[in-house]
Amino acid sequence: MIAAPVRAEPGVDDVTENAPDLWTTALHRNGRLVLPARPRVKIYLLIAAAVLLTNGGDTVNRLVSDDSWSVFDYFDPISALLAAGALVTLLNNLRIGRYTLTVDSLGVTLGRTSLRWPDITRIELDDDEVVVHSHPTSGTGELRLTESTLHHPQQFATWLQAEHRSRR
Numbered sequence: 036m037i038a039a040p041v042r043a044e045p046g047v048d049d050v051t052e053n054a055p056d057l058w059t060t061a062l063h064r065n066g067r068l069v070l071p072a073r074p075r076v077k078i079y080l081l082i083a084a085a086v087l088l089t090n091g092g093d094t095v096n097r098l099v100s101d102d103s104w105s106v107f108d109y110f111d112p113i114s115a116l117l118a119a120g121a122l123v124t125l126l127n128n129l130r131i132g133r134y135t136l137t138v139d140s141l142g143v144t145l146g147r148t149s150l151r152w153p154d155i156t157r158i159e160l161d162d163d164e165v166v167v168h169s170h171p172t173s174g175t176g177e178l179r180l181t182e183s184t185l186h187h188p189q190q191f192a193t194w195l196q197a198e199h200r201s202r203r
Contacts, residue, residue, distance in 0.1 A: 054187050055194040062138060062198075072134035076183050080125045086118035134183045138198065143167055145178045152202040160192040167195070 062068045090111040097108060128134060133146035142151040154173040159166050165180040165188050185191050 054190050058138075058191075058194055067137055067139035070136040070184055072129060072183060073186065076125065076129065076134055080122065080129070083118045083121040083125060087115055087122055090115040090118065136180060136184045138195070143178060143195070145180060145184070148175060148178060150175055150178055152199065155199055158192055158196045158199055160189055163188050165192045165195065 058068050094112040094115055097104065097111070128146075131146060135146060137144040142149055142155065144150075150167055150169050150173070154169045154175070156168045156170055158168070163182060165185065167178040167180070169175050169177060180188070180191070182188070
């Protein structure tokens with residue numbers, strides 16, 4: 036059963052200088068901090084849909100007419116197929132909450148992958164990605180929190196390290 040997506044409170048991830056305070060407040064008030072997919076992911080979705088509609092329509096028109104195809108005419112159906120694949124992938128990822136980050140009393144969850152606090156060994160920043168490592172015996176490996184979820188990876192890594200230390 037898939038849980039309904041939970042929206043972060045307005046402003047929880049918007050303000051650069053106050054973000055850690057807002058995250059802490061949301062975590063203590065609600066028992067969890069939920070950061071949904073950033074608008075960038077939804078923009079990718081719209082771009083893929085536009086490419087699919089434009090190139091798919093051109094392809095259908097070309098198939099219906101008796102015009103001959105040049106080498107460049109094959110670009111439309113190929114790009115329409117690629118856009119359709121991207122569209123389906125993005126929609127599915129949004130549906131299952133793949134880009135939704137949750138921090139609660141149990142640990143850190145990204146989509147369907149969870150790491151419990153005792154299983155987390157270290158948290159580090161790696162090229163604007165927050166990487167949450169776990170014990171090799173936990174079976175999960177690591178969580179990579181990317182720009183699809185985080186506005187402020189440096190601040191979030193520092194905040195999450197503090198949360199991790201307080202839960203040992």
